[in-house]
Amino acid sequence: MTVLRRVLTRLAIGIGVLWGAATLTFLAVYLIPGDTALLILGGPDARPTAETLAQVRADYLLDQPFLVQYGSYLGNLLQGDLGQSYRLRLPVSEAIGQQIGATAALAAAAVAVALPLTFVVAILSAQRAPWIRSIVSGVEVVFAATPTFIIGFALLIVFSFTLRWFPIGGNQGPAALILPALTLALAVFGTLSQVLRNELEDVLEQPFILTARSRGMRDLPVRIRHALRHAAIPVMTMSGFVVAALLGGSVVVETLFSRQGIGSLTLASVYNKDLPVILGIVLLSAAVYVVVNLVIDLLYTLIDPKVVTA
Amino acid sequence: MGLLALLAGCAGPAGSSSVAAGEPIPGGVLDVSISAEPGCLDGHGISATQQQFLGRLIYDNVVTLDENGDIAPYLAESWDVSEDGRTYTFHLKQGVTFSDGSPWNAEVLGQNFEHMRDPATKSPLAAAYIAPYVDGTVIDEYTFEAHLAYPYTPFLYTLAQSWLGMNSGKAITESPETLCQKPIGTGPFTVADYRPGQSISYTKREGYDWAPEWLDGDGAAYLDGVEVTLVSEPVIRHQSLVSGQYDLTENLAPQNASAVQADPDFTYENLARTGNPYVLNFNLNRAPFDDLAVRQAFAAAVDTKAVTESLGFGTYTPIDGFLSKESRYYDPTVEGVLTHDPERANQLLDDAGWTGRDGEGFRTKDGKRLTVEVPTVESSTPSPLLVQLQGEARKVGFDLRIIQLPQAQLTELRYAGDYDALAGVWHTNTTDVLFIRYHSSEITGERIGQNSSYVNDPELDALLSTAREADDGPVAEEAYSKAQHRLLEIVPGVPLYENPSQFAYANTLHDVAVDTSHPVPVLTYAWKAE
Numbered sequence: 001m002t003v004l005r006r007v008l009t010r011l012a013i014g015i016g017v018l019w020g021a022a023t024l025t026f027l028a029v030y031l032i033p034g035d036t037a038l039l040i041l042g043g044p045d046a047r048p049t050a051e052t053l054a055q056v057r058a059d060y061l062l063d064q065p066f067l068v069q070y071g072s073y074l075g076n077l078l079q080g081d082l083g084q085s086y087r088l089r090l091p092v093s094e095a096i097g098q099q100i101g102a103t104a105a106l107a108a109a110a111v112a113v114a115l116p117l118t119f120v121v122a123i124l125s126a127q128r129a130p131w132i133r134s135i136v137s138g139v140e141v142v143f144a145a146t147p148t149f150i151i152g153f154a155l156l157i158v159f160s161f162t163l164r165w166f167p168i169g170g171n172q173g174p175a176a177l178i179l180p181a182l183t184l185a186l187a188v189f190g191t192l193s194q195v196l197r198n199e200l201e202d203v204l205e206q207p208f209i210l211t212a213r214s215r216g217m218r219d220l221p222v223r224i225r226h227a228l229r230h231a232a233i234p235v236m237t238m239s240g241f242v243v244a245a246l247l248g249g250s251v252v253v254e255t256l257f258s259r260q261g262i263g264s265l266t267l268a269s270v271y272n273k274d275l276p277v278i279l280g281i282v283l284l285s286a287a288v289y290v291v292v293n294l295v296i297d298l299l300y301t302l303i304d305p306k307v308v309t310a
Numbered sequence: 311m312g313l314l315a316l317l318a319g320c321a322g323p324a325g326s327s328s329v330a331a332g333e334p335i336p337g338g339v340l341d342v343s344i345s346a347e348p349g350c351l352d353g354h355g356i357s358a359t360q361q362q363f364l365g366r367l368i369y370d371n372v373v374t375l376d377e378n379g380d381i382a383p384y385l386a387e388s389w390d391v392s393e394d395g396r397t398y399t400f401h402l403k404q405g406v407t408f409s410d411g412s413p414w415n416a417e418v419l420g421q422n423f424e425h426m427r428d429p430a431t432k433s434p435l436a437a438a439y440i441a442p443y444v445d446g447t448v449i450d451e452y453t454f455e456a457h458l459a460y461p462y463t464p465f466l467y468t469l470a471q472s473w474l475g476m477n478s479g480k481a482i483t484e485s486p487e488t489l490c491q492k493p494i495g496t497g498p499f500t501v502a503d504y505r506p507g508q509s510i511s512y513t514k515r516e517g518y519d520w521a522p523e524w525l526d527g528d529g530a531a532y533l534d535g536v537e538v539t540l541v542s543e544p545v546i547r548h549q550s551l552v553s554g555q556y557d558l559t560e561n562l563a564p565q566n567a568s569a570v571q572a573d574p575d576f577t578y579e580n581l582a583r584t585g586n587p588y589v590l591n592f593n594l595n596r597a598p599f600d601d602l603a604v605r606q607a608f609a610a611a612v613d614t615k616a617v618t619e620s621l622g623f624g625t626y627t628p629i630d631g632f633l634s635k636e637s638r639y640y641d642p643t644v645e646g647v648l649t650h651d652p653e654r655a656n657q658l659l660d661d662a663g664w665t666g667r668d669g670e671g672f673r674t675k676d677g678k679r680l681t682v683e684v685p686t687v688e689s690s691t692p693s694p695l696l697v698q699l700q701g702e703a704r705k706v707g708f709d710l711r712i713i714q715l716p717q718a719q720l721t722e723l724r725y726a727g728d729y730d731a732l733a734g735v736w737h738t739n740t741t742d743v744l745f746i747r748y749h750s751s752e753i754t755g756e757r758i759g760q761n762s763s764y765v766n767d768p769e770l771d772a773l774l775s776t777a778r779e780a781d782d783g784p785v786a787e788e789a790y791s792k793a794q795h796r797l798l799e800i801v802p803g804v805p806l807y808e809n810p811s812q813f814a815y816a817n818t819l820h821d822v823a824v825d826t827s828h829p830v831p832v833l834t835y836a837w838k839a840e
Contacts, residue, residue: 032719033716033718033719033722034716034717034719034720034721034722035718035721035722035725036718038758039717039721041432041434042356042358042435046357046434046435046758047434047435047438047758047760048432048433048437048438048758049429049437051429052432052433053758054429055430055432056432059430087349087350088349088490088491088506089349089350089355089487089491090490090491095506098505098506099505099508102508156549160549160553161549161553164553167550167555168546168549168550168553168555169543169550255543256543256546257546258343258540258542258543258546259508260507260509264507264508265507268349268507271717272717273716273717273718
């Protein structure tokens with residue numbers, strides 16, 4: 001019962017988050033200076049007639065006051081209609097639908113690289129000689145702090161331009177996925193690994209670890225079976241960071257590697273002030289965030305039932 | 311280097327379509343990278359530069375410009391122009407079909423004109439080009455009469471541009487909302503799959519057999535298909551071409567030009583686009599550029615050749631006039647009229663009363679600094695062109711300020727005329743570009759005009775009107791020549807360099823033709839050797 005209640009509360013909060021995100025973004029894009037109708041018609045180099053301009057304003061309610069535009073947007077949203085893209089002239093759900101697969105594949109590949117890397121490095125480096133820790137931690141800091149663009153470009157120069165092991169860009173085949181996924185993964189690993197190691201080191205000081213060791217358990221099994229279970233929870237709490245890193249990173253990575261996806265769509269939409277698409281992407285990101293946090297929340301209860309009562 | 315650039319710039323289409331190495335080999339898919347993607351593939355609904363290249367794959371036009379730049383038959387076999395220049399009778403080619411199976415005929419031509427100017431199409435360009443079109447009459451199945459409000463000789467030229475390609479009449483009637491995503495033309499390829507922001511796959515159209523004569527080929531295309539991918543980073547575009555990932559790239563960055571040129575495995579093309587070259591246009595409506603002397607001073611202050619050389623890594627051609635050298639009726643006597651002369655610039659500014667100097671060394675008049683605001687679209691690094699101009703202008707005491715703005719805001723400012731100068735280009739295949747850019751009726755009002763300099767000169771207006779109404783020939787030539795000289799007297803801006811079309815392709819690709827309407831690759835009869 002408590003679990004069900006917990007889920008329902010979280011869902012209610014989630015819907016609130018979505019509504020808030022939609023409203024704030026709507027307001028933000030609405031307030032960006034510049035005439036959207038002129039932009040829809042091709043920017044400064046177009047020669048549309050006043051009649052065409054009026055038609056565009058009417059079609060997209062741009063001649064209406066804020067509340068009418070906002071009300072119409074929310075009303076359509078409740079009916080599951082995200083609206084029409086100004087630039088692509090097709091439904092937003094379709095515009096996003098076309099791109100989501102590519103970004104999901106990229107994010108999944110990045111997580112598939114980042115998580116094992118994080119766990120292996122953190123488990124092996126916790127409580128080791130200071131020089132080992134300094135080197136590992138130094139590498140992590142570099143990956144965590146260097147802009148994704150630079151990491152991606154460095155990988156491109158080495159593995160594509162020079163060694164020619166991987167294609168330089170595009171979406172064709174699994175080989176084209178490796179460098180972009182690695183770029184995203186390294187940034188995530190850089191942060192997560194540091195957190196996990198610190199937690200592991202705390203846990204390894206606990207009395208129950210000493211008990212386990214005194215029973216003659218070898219070092220690695222102690223780390224994996226006993227310490228990791230406790231240390232993993234703070235790392236899971238950081239899933240929000242991971243989602244943000246993957247979504248934000250995809251904008252850079254997809255542009256750099258000329259990949260299809262939500263990231264490139266975001267960039268093009270912001271540039272073109274394509275409000276319906278921007279709102280659609282924000283809602284999607286917020287929804288992913290809400291769902292991931294809900295799932296993680298439920299996972300806590302499986303890993304450590306004490307969390308529920310806490 | 312400068313000479314090299316000039317030679318490259320002059321190498322016309324003739325030097326480009328390489329002599330066929332043996333018999334064409336049918337088959338294969340061509341991988342192409344492009345720098346930007348229009349978001350919509352219906353030429354009537356967009357103004358994107360890439361349309362001229364992309365449109366040639368799927369659309370045919372009513373007429374074409376042949377290898378000499380003369381109007382030639384395409385989907386119209388012939389046409390008559392009435393004595394008063396206001397009625398065009400098109401005799402259409404028979405047996406042409408769109409890829410949805412519907413026929414090409416007089417009714418469809420009329421539907422296309424209506425589609426271009428229908429406000430629902432939201433046309434930023436095509437509608438303006440056919441603005442004088444009043445209505446049309448279907449005389450019989452293959453004869454169409456177009457009525458114009460006034461004589462407008464550029465009509466045929468604009469009809470040869472890919473933005474005015476012919477759409478399926480069936481699609482226009484039944485599903486106009488699908489034209490952006492899945493345009494239906496009569497061209498050599500069809501759109502198989504369009505992923506906005508990523509790629510466009512084209513498939514060869516079986517049974518195609520109505521290519522314009524200048525393409526010198528018959529029947530369907532040799533390539534099975536064309537795969538166009540958006541690669542927005544110039545470095546990546548260059549590297550992925552050289553590594554063999556793509557066969558051809560559009561918009562090759564000038565900094566990579568010499569490397570590609572030196573590589574025997576690639577062909578590099580650097581062709582001037584006809585129309586208005588790259589110009590820093592002044593706003594004649596307000597101070598300080600409402601003063602002719604200040605405009606002349608600015609033009610004399612800029613070392614156009616140095617700026618051009620540095621910007622284009624030696625691949626750009628500087629220009630002295632307001633019309634591209636490749637344009638019809640270009641008058642070479644405009645060369646050398648506006649010259650780099652800092653001494654004269656200083657003298658002009660002194661005479662105009664800008665005699666003071668402030669703490670930073672900028673000129674002042676009545677305590678006001680000689681400031682020039684030039685808005686441009688926001689980017690991570692300021693426009694290299696404007697930075698160069700800033701440096702040039704500073705030498706004689708101008709404070710050129712680069713204002714970076716989001717595209718939407720820049721557009722609004724442009725519409726409102728709230729700027730001192732704007733850098734830009736307008737490429738088109740008709741000398742009527744001078745009308746579009748500098749005739750007083752093209753000042754923003756009823757439509758967003760491209761006379762962003764706010765030139766309002768009765769003498770120039772008269773010359774440009776005479777030229778567009780006259781048939782091709784001596785009357786037009788004389789009027790255009792006088793107009794080019796009149797512009798040098800008004801100085802609505804500083805002409806900088808020819809707007810180039812730079813592209814490159816692997817030498818395994820043969821018979822790439824080049825359009826004279828806008829110099830882009832035409833792939834109808836191109837083929838790949840393996």
